[in-house]
Amino acid sequence: MSEKKFEKLEKKVAKLNEEEIEIPEVLPAIAMRSNVVVYPNTVVPFYVGREKSLYALEDSMENYNQLLFVVNQKDPKIEAPKEFDLFKVGTVVKIMQIGKLPDGTFKVLVEGISRAQWTKSVEGKYFKFQLKLLKSRYRKTKRLLALMRVVRDEMQKYIQYSRKLPTEALMFLEDMEDPDVFADLAASICPGTLEEKQQLLEILHPAERLEKILKLISKETELLEIEHQLDQKVKQRIEKSQKEYFLREKLRVIREELGGEEDAEIKELEEKIENGDLPKYVKEKARFELRRLEKMSPYSPEANVIRNYLDWILNLPWNVKTEEINDLSVARKVLEKHHFGLEEPKQRILEFLATRSVSKTMKAPIICFVGPPGVGKTSLGRSIAEALGRKFLRMSLGGLRDEAEIRGHRRTYVGALPGRIIQLIRKAGVKNPVLLLDEIDKMGISFQGDPASALLEVLDPEQNKDFVDLYLELPFDLSQVLFITTANTLYNIPEPLKDRMEIIEIPSYTNLEKFHIAKDYIIPRIFDELNFEKKKIIFRSDSIKKIISEYTLEPGVRELERKIRSIVRKSILEISEGKEKVIVTPKKVKEYIGPPRIKDENQLDAPTIGVSTGLAWAAYGGTTLFIESTFFPGKGRLILTGKLGDVMKESAQISFSLTKKICGEEYSEFFERNDLHIHVPEGAVPKDGPSAGITIVTSLVSSVKKIPVDNNIAMSGEITLRGRVLPVGGIKEKVLAAYRKGIKKIILPYLNRYDIEKIPDEVRKNIEFVFVNDIYEVLKEALVCEDKECGISKNNL
Incomplete structure (x- = not known):
């Protein structure tokens, strides 16, 4: 475009701006390839450089009274767009001003007049479209006015946070009352993509346009508000850091001035x-x-x-040790002082101490006390520490699931600490304490690791000389620590861990042992703790025996101690109220702690058909249990109840098959026409294990042949399909449980005959033991019948 032609255009623009606007049906068009969308009632500058656009601009000035149709390209990157590359809706604008730039492009300032949609393209060397004007029709409702107010408030927030728009832009919105013009002005400064801005242009109703604008502005304002908060936080931290740096430098200079004192x-x-x-x-x-x-x-x-x-x-006590006492007579006195009975465990402990006194270089073995609760495992560990003159520490492993409790946490973690082993050694202040690891059979495994595996390094004498805690990252010598562990059962301890320990079994107490423990240990200790005169409360021997036999059936003495403490408290109350002395008689026992808890239902009153007494062993010690069976019309099914485990269910299946074999063909029709129900009472208590095999068979044969089972007999043994009786574990605990409940005869597997030697003489004298090889011998002893053979043929086995 020549200079003369450009000057003519400028003059023409100035002249036409003063004339009234009439929009023709056809107008030249410019394709906008920027993200700027021109809305009606707004003034927008843009640049024109493409040849087609310059022709359209010239045609608008010469033939169309400065009127022009501007429409956006769908893709701004297209250099030579076609009709299908353009949006359908654009804006009819009036050219307000034209200016030529040094690079040959033109800067054009236009004012939006009206929305329009091109319907048809007119052929030529530039875009020219036939247009259909789009007018918005609306009523000025209260909802529309409310929308204007909300958009105005939100726009104020946006302008405040964005810092990209001048505050004058808000003044135009403040003064505007026409909803249509207001919506167009708000759309012109609203953030959004080209597609979102084009949508605002295509929406005719101002209410819908304002809702869309509100949505876009709210979203952008929320993001800007978050950015502003983050900027404020960063600024505050920087200011705090700068302040601290300034104060530290000032402090350093002051110290230097005072003579350079070291921290x-x-x-x-x-x-x-x-x-x-x-x-x-x-x-x-x-x-x-x-x-x-x-x-x-x-x-x-x-x-x-x-x-x-x-x-x-x-x-940490890297080189601090306690001098050890090597006097075995002192050790023997300490063990006798604190523990009654337990001859075998005491002997094993003394043997261990004697060996240590001979060889100073001997690596400390790991002792594991195994026995039911309340038998004195923890106090034995404390006695060993006292006998050696070492410090004693205890760590409970019950429920431990985190490997870091043993190995410690790495220092990279917040709140990291060494493992509890190192913590206890620091607490002891010496590197050779006696460390009791309680309840080693109750550790768990979780996503945080396997503590049992972590204990291998701690307890292995070959490895613990250089134990590395993850927090310390330095090897610490644990070989001089005397580790003692306790457990209720062995089968819960992992085999690799069990292999590193020396097992010492602590048995249940007999009633006689409990009597001496209560009389010589528990009662004096209670009076010493209370600092109370022993003469004012006198326990009669028959009262202590009554408490043991009628109120406690535990393998240990914890419940016994609780009962005695309860009696002492009630006696002290009577003395405080004026009584001079209390003599605890059997009558007083019932008055203080209520009626007996242990009654005769633990043993059958008379021989009963289908009920046999078995012996069981669990973590809390031995006990007796009844096996009940009955037949009733049915289809030969086997019903099992009593919360039985998988192994015990298998024993019941084997016993059922063996019973059919024992009874012979004459009972085959009986088994086909009747269902069998086996029940083990106390259904809420889980029961498992193979040792109830012979007890179940005895109960079944008794039910089938209607022969009662001797109520004074208890039994334990695993059974095979051929009728052989196999050995079982926990004999000592089972026999002691039977003795506590008044059983006179016990049937055991022949291969368990040597286990009887570990049972106290007091028990062996009062119980008759029968050792059997097959089920025929069991039935011969257990069933009460006139015929010695009870109608059972050994040929059936």
């Missing part, structure tokens, strides 16, 4: 490192961490981590 904390730590009785590798690690601490700010989080770490490694 007292650093100096104290350095003295501990150099003067402490620490191994060489520990000192080197401590010096390295101290140099790191000197270089960093004393207020930084990492400095606090280093301080804690130095505190741990400098206060």
Whole structure:
């Protein structure tokens, strides 16, 4: 375009701006390839450079009274767009001003007049469209006015946070009352993509347009508000950091002016490192961490981590030991002082101490006390510590699931600490305490690791000389720690862990042992704890025996101690109210702690058909249980109840098959026409194990042949399909349980005959033991019948 032609256009623009606007049906068009969308009632500048657009601009000025149709391209990257590359809806604008730029392009300032939709293209060397004007029809309702107010408020927030728009833009909105014009002005400054802005142009009703605008502005304002909050936080942290740096530098300068005094904390730590009785590798690690601490700010989080770490490694007893007592007579007295009975465990402990006194280089074995609750496992560990003159510490492993409790946490974690083993050793202040690991059979496994596997390194004498805690990252010698573990059962302890321990079984107490424990140990200890005169409360021997036999059936003495404490409290109350002395008689026992808890239902009154007495063994000790069976018309099914485990269910299946074999063909029709129901009472208590085999067979044969079972007999043994009786475990606990409940005869497998030697003489004298090889011998002893053979043929086996 020539200079003369451009000057003519400028003059024509100035002249036409003063004339009234009439929009023709056909107008030249410019395809906009920027993200700017021109709305009616707004003034927008844009640049024109493409040849087709310049022709359209010239045609608009010469033939169409400065009127022009602007429409956006769908893809701004297209250099030479066709009709299908354009949106259908655009804006009829009036050219307000034209200016030529040095690069040959033109800057055009236009005012939006009306929305329009092109319906047909007119052929030519530039875009020219036949247009259909789009007018919005609406009523000025209260809802529309409310929308205007909400958009105005939201726009104010947006302008405040964005900092991209001048506040003058808000003034136009404040003064505008026409909803249509207001919506167009708001759309022109509303953020959004090209598609979203085009949608606003295509929406005719101002209410719908304002709703869309509100949605877009609210979304952008929310993001800007979050950015503003983040900026504020960052600014505050920077200011705080700068302030701390300034104060630290000022403090450093003041110290230099005062004579360059060293930091007292650093100096104290350095003295501990150099003067402490620490191994060489520990000192080197401590010096390295101290140099790191000197270089960093004393207020930084990492400095606090280093301080804690130095505190741990400098206060551990790396070379501090307790002098051990090697006098076996002292050890024997200590064990006798605190424990009645337990001859075998005491003997094993003394043998262990004697061996240690001979060989100073012997690695400490890991002792594991196994027995039911309340038999004195923990107190035996405490007695060993007293006998050796060592410090005693206890750590409960019950429910432990996190491997870090043993190995410690790495220092990278927040709140990291060494494992509990190292914590207890620091608490003891010596490297050779007696450490009791209680309830080792009750550890668990979770996603946090397997603590039992972590204990292998701790308890293995070959490995624990250089035990590395993950927090310390330094080897600590645990070989001089005397580890003692306790468990209720062995089968819950992992085999690799069990292999590293020396098992000492602690049996249940007999009633006679409980009597002596109560009389000579529990009652005097209670009076000593209460600092009370023993003469004012006198326990008669028959009263103690009554408590043992009628109120407790436990393998240990915890419940017995609770009952005695309850009686002592009630006696002290009577003395406080004026009574001079209390003599605890059997009548007083019932008055103080109520009627007996243990009654005769633990044993049958007379021989009963289909009910046999079995012996069971669990973590809490031995017990007796009844096996009940009955037949009734049916289809030969087997029904099992009583919360039985899988192994016990299998025993019942084997017993059912064996019973059919024992009874012979004459009972085959009986089994086909009747259902069998086997029940083990106390249905809420889980029961499992193979040792009830012979008890179930006895009950079934009794039910089939209608022969009662001797109520004074209890039995335990695994059964095979051929009728052989196999050995079982827990004989001592089972026999003691039977003895406590008044059983006179016990049937056991022949291969268990040597286990009887471990049973106290008091029990063996009062019980008759029958050892059997097959089920025929069991039935011969257990069934009460006139015929010695009870109608059972051994040929059927």
